[in-house]
Amino acid sequence: MNPNYASIVPPADEISIEHAQVIIVGAGPVGLLAALKLAQGGIDVLLLEADKQVLQSPRATTYMPIVLNELEKVGLFPDIEKAGHKNKEGIIFRKSHAKGGETLAQLKMAQVPKGSVKYDFAGIHLGQQTLAEIILSHCEKQKTFRIRWGHRFVGVKQSGEADPVSVTCVGPVGEKFFSCDYLIAADGAGSAVRRSLCIPFEGFTWQDFRFVASNVKYDFEGYGGFTTANMIVDEEDWAVIARTGPDDAPWRVAFGVRTDIPEADILKQLPAKYERLLPGPRPLKYELVSANPYWAHQRVAATFKVGKVLLCGDAGHSNNPIGGLGLTTGLLDAAAIANCFLRIYNHNESADALLERYAKVRRDAWINYTNPQSIDFKLRVHSFHPEVQAARDGFFNALNTDPSMHLKMATMMNEVIEDEFAQPELNGLPGTEANDVIEGSKSGKD
Structure with missing residues (x-):
């Protein structure tokens, strides 16, 4: 029973x-x-x-x-x-550290007349x-x-x-x-x-690059004069390097790795990528907080x-x-x-x-x-396709030579x-x- x-x-x-x-x-x-x-x-x-x-x-x-x-x-x-x-400075476009780190162009918020937009910063x-x-x-x-x-x-x-x-x-x-x-x-x-x-x-x-978003503690401003937002222009070592918050917050270093690299090896690319991207004395001393590879669509x-x-x-x-x-x-x-x-x-x-x-x-x-x-x-x-190169050169030239370009972009951002x-x-x-x-x-x- x-x-x-x-x-x-x-x-x-x-x-x-x-x-x-x-x-x-x-x-x-x-x-x-x-x-x-x-x-x-x-x-x-x-x-x-x-x-x-x-x-x-x-x-x-x-x-x-x-x-x-x-x-x-x-x-x-x-x-x-x-x-x-x-971000009171704007956005800097520059070459990678491995290629000299030269500034190519900059959107300068300081060039925007006071009172002309509601928010006098880029974000x-x-x-x-x-x-x-x-x-x-x-x-x-x-x-x-x-x-x-x-x-x-x-x-x-x-x-x-x-x-x-x-x-x-x-x-x-x-x-x-x-x-x-x-x-x-x-x-x-x-x-x-x-x-x-x-x-x-x-x-x-996108099948050309896998994206990697990493958070890194490093003195970008002190070592390389980086401002709040930086775009690294390079056929291979392109990146976005930007603050993620106040001074104690890590910086975001986002970049791409070629899709022929096995997924298990993607994060192994970080030290070599940082060597080509980060300014400052060698050997590099940084603290990696987190990293996340993903596909972009x-x-x-x-x-x-x-x-x-x-x-x-x-x-x-x-x-x-x-x-x-x-x-x-x-x-x-x-x-x-x-x-x-x-x-x-x-x-x-x-x-x-x-x-x-x-x-x-x-x-x-x-x-x-x-x-x-x-x-x-x-x-x-x-990309260094001829049409992309021509458009990029025109955009950079406008930022470097036309003062009204800065107000125009600030106005668009404040729309x-x-x-x-x-x-x-x-x-x-x-x-x-x-x-x-x-x-x-x-x-x-x-």
């Missing part, structure tokens, strides 16, 4: 479904910014994140004025200004993980914000238009079930939400909207990091989609037309601006998006002023 274990075996789990008006998958800066704007507007928002904390690996470092303007609207700017490092440098933690701290002050750490998205189901969206996650002790009016995917280029909906990720993966989702599921940030698009346009565009996505839902919930606007408009405008923004510009930025630092999604009187339909909805979204500009 089987023993009776009823007194010692736990009872069966009760299957419950947690509901929110909007669920966001992914607790990076994009998902967090969207959540903050929604919660500040009184919308019930639940954020689901697979990891147990904010991701700490080296990622974005720089936030340009066009993004700072959006962050200021939700009260984030003072904390970001305090935590980060303002704030701050590690992406710190930005995310700052946004999270603001989210946690909102009554309608919730977050579930350690909940990995595994599935979504949509039924009728009036029915809630069903979401399944794997949590710390098994499957967890959720429902929502709308689901926002902000879970990165490898988006599980996008893949679960079988949305093609169109474009290509130029890809966009075939659609940003399937029913009541929307893509945002890298879940909808991915591009190489040179120039910083990826997170810039993603944060503008977050501002746009949050404003759509504020209009839907707080002003009773028609949801489908507005969200269709979001999906088209933000996808077009990546295709028409972010993608070609990020390709140009990448080729500028390493204020006319955020029409935030204006309830516009209906978001073609044929109205809303044709230009976040027309500055072509300004996914850095």
Whole structure:
């Protein structure tokens, strides 16, 4: 006879479904910014994140004025200004140390007349993980914000238009079930939400170089006169060397290694790369904090909207990091989609037309601006194709000889998006002023 274990075996789990008006998958800066704007507007928002904390690996470092303007609207700017490092110098383009380290051109913020732009600096440098933690701290002050750490998205189901969206996650002790009016995917280029909906990720993966993002503690300013942001122009030893925050923060050294190098040997290239890139006395003395190799892509989702599921940030698009346009565009996505839902919930606007408009405008923004510009930025630092060389020479010549070029670039970086999604009187339909909805979204500009 089987023993009776009823007194010692736990009872069966009760299957419950947690509901929110909007669920966001992914607790990076994009998902967090969207959540903050929604919660500040009184919308019930639940954020689901697979990891147990904010991701700490080296990622974005720089936030340009066009993004700072959006962050200021939700009260984030003072904390970001305090935590980060303002780039008051500009951007230097130079040869690699191995080839003399000569300065080729420089965008000089000192050449920009005082008062001519809102932010008289080229951006704030701050590690992406710190930005995310700052946004999270603001989210946690909102009554309608919730977050579930350690909940990995595994599935979504949509039924009728009036029915809630069903979401399944794997949590710390098994499957967890959720429902929502709308689901926002902000879970990165490898988006599980996008893949679960079988949305093609169109474009290509760069096959010439694997990218390596490394954080290094080293006295770049003292040894080589490096300023906050430096682009190393070289066919092989190209790199981006920039601050990731205040004086005690490490520097970001991002570079490429050829794809014929076995993956297991990629990080073994670091000492030789640093030898050719870093200024200063030999032998080099630096502290490697972290390094992360990855593939770079130029890809966009075939659609940003399937029913009541929307893509945002890298879940909808991915591009190489040179120039910083990826997170810039993603944060503008977050501002746009949050404003759509504020209009839907707080002003009773028609949801489908507005969200269709979001999906088209933000996808077009990546295709028409972010993608070609990020390709140009990448080729500028390493390609010596005749057409690229001619364009680079023209750009450098303008920086070196035309004083108005500095104001022009500062003005572009400070461009204020006319955020029409935030204006309830516009209906978001073609044929109205809303044709230009976040027309500055072509300004996914850095």
